[in-house]
Amino acid sequence: MKNTIIIFLIVSITAFSCKKETTPDTIINPPTPIDTTISTIRYTGNFQNGPWGTTSGTAIIIETNGKFQLRLEGFRVNSGPDLKVYLSKELQPLNFLRLGSLKALNGNQAYDIPGSPNLMDYPYALIHCEKFNHLFGSAQLMMQ
Amino acid sequence: MNRKLLIVLFTCVAAQTGWSQKTAVSHVSQYVDLTATFGESQGTVAGSFVHNWKLGSRKRFEIGIGGRWTSYSGSKKDFLTAGPAKYTRSYTVPFLIFFAGQEEQNFDTLTLQRPLTHSINLMLNLGYTIAPKWYVGFNIDVIGFTFGRETSAVFTSNGITKTDPASKPSSFNLLLTGDHDQGSLNSEFYIRYKIAPHWSIKALYQFVFVEYQSQMISQTFSDGEMNDRFRNKANNLGLGVSYFFKQ
Numbered sequence: 001m002k003n004t005i006i007i008f009l010i011v012s013i014t015a016f017s018c019k020k021e022t023t024p025d026t027i028i029n030p031p032t033p034i035d036t037t038i039s040t041i042r043y044t045g046n047f048q049n050g051p052w053g054t055t056s057g058t059a060i061i062i063e064t065n066g067k068f069q070l071r072l073e074g075f076r077v078n079s080g081p082d083l084k085v086y087l088s089k090e091l092q093p094l095n096f097l098r099l100g101s102l103k104a105l106n107g108n109q110a111y112d113i114p115g116s117p118n119l120m121d122y123p124y125a126l127i128h129c130e131k132f133n134h135l136f137g138s139a140q141l142m143m144q
Numbered sequence: 145m146n147r148k149l150l151i152v153l154f155t156c157v158a159a160q161t162g163w164s165q166k167t168a169v170s171h172v173s174q175y176v177d178l179t180a181t182f183g184e185s186q187g188t189v190a191g192s193f194v195h196n197w198k199l200g201s202r203k204r205f206e207i208g209i210g211g212r213w214t215s216y217s218g219s220k221k222d223f224l225t226a227g228p229a230k231y232t233r234s235y236t237v238p239f240l241i242f243f244a245g246q247e248e249q250n251f252d253t254l255t256l257q258r259p260l261t262h263s264i265n266l267m268l269n270l271g272y273t274i275a276p277k278w279y280v281g282f283n284i285d286v287i288g289f290t291f292g293r294e295t296s297a298v299f300t301s302n303g304i305t306k307t308d309p310a311s312k313p314s315s316f317n318l319l320l321t322g323d324h325d326q327g328s329l330n331s332e333f334y335i336r337y338k339i340a341p342h343w344s345i346k347a348l349y350q351f352v353f354v355e356y357q358s359q360m361i362s363q364t365f366s367d368g369e370m371n372d373r374f375r376n377k378a379n380n381l382g383l384g385v386s387y388f389f390k391q
Contacts, residue, residue, distance in 0.1 A: 133257070
């Protein structure tokens, strides 16, 4: 009987042990530098620390052949769980576009912006911990 | 994998069927039961007290009632539109609704970041003793209440994403069949093996509903009706142990 309960507990603990969510320190395949002969810089902003994180670098939205992309240049943020990249209508995101999981804690990165949103409606680029709803960093985007 | 497990269990049962001795059989069984189930990024722990009445000349068939505490925990789970059934199913006749098609164009998603609920429900039990040490059964929650942790969620509707900072568990549970159901309800199909005079272990397949309600955002159907109920329907496998007071 004791053995049965011990095996039961081991199986339970093993099954419930959660996988670790981590963002890589550096990006494996950084994007090519912005080529202003084929792309137009539409918006830029500098990252500032959020209540839950330390963030620096520049957010840039470029347009290439009618498609938009968010670039993070000279980017750096401290580690956190479940970090996402948003374009948001508000500083604390309520209405937002989710561009994906943060690819790396450091370095230049690119995120495609799906569809054709009115970017005037989304003035903030955010690094947001989705699991705990914590803001790590924000950049207010200014039209160029 | 599940099929292999069932074949092994069935073979064990078949090997055990030397069912000839006559013993004095009680008219009731009473036991407490502890189970744990495991799914993808989610799981449950449940404890229950069961009182069954034995029916038939051989007292093999059992029916009864019980009370069950079910705790559910998950991580980043998608909860879909929970109803009303007229929006989520092609027809809504109680019981027959199980066979109705899903109206997926009316489904929106609330992704709960850290759902955690505790439900206390009255439950029904059915079971059958298939061999001296083997028993198969089914149980299902009928009515009760739920409490639990508020958690942030991401609501997705037609590509638009919004944050609901504090979705909370639906508090009232009621079995009405299919998408008519309200709240969080647990059910199990299981096979149990007696390992000692008062002890049994069991393997189970669980179907559990867990329901949350959004607080700051709502889904709007095409006719303007609003919905704030979202449900995760999980199929899990698990293990359990039972201690019998009467059998």
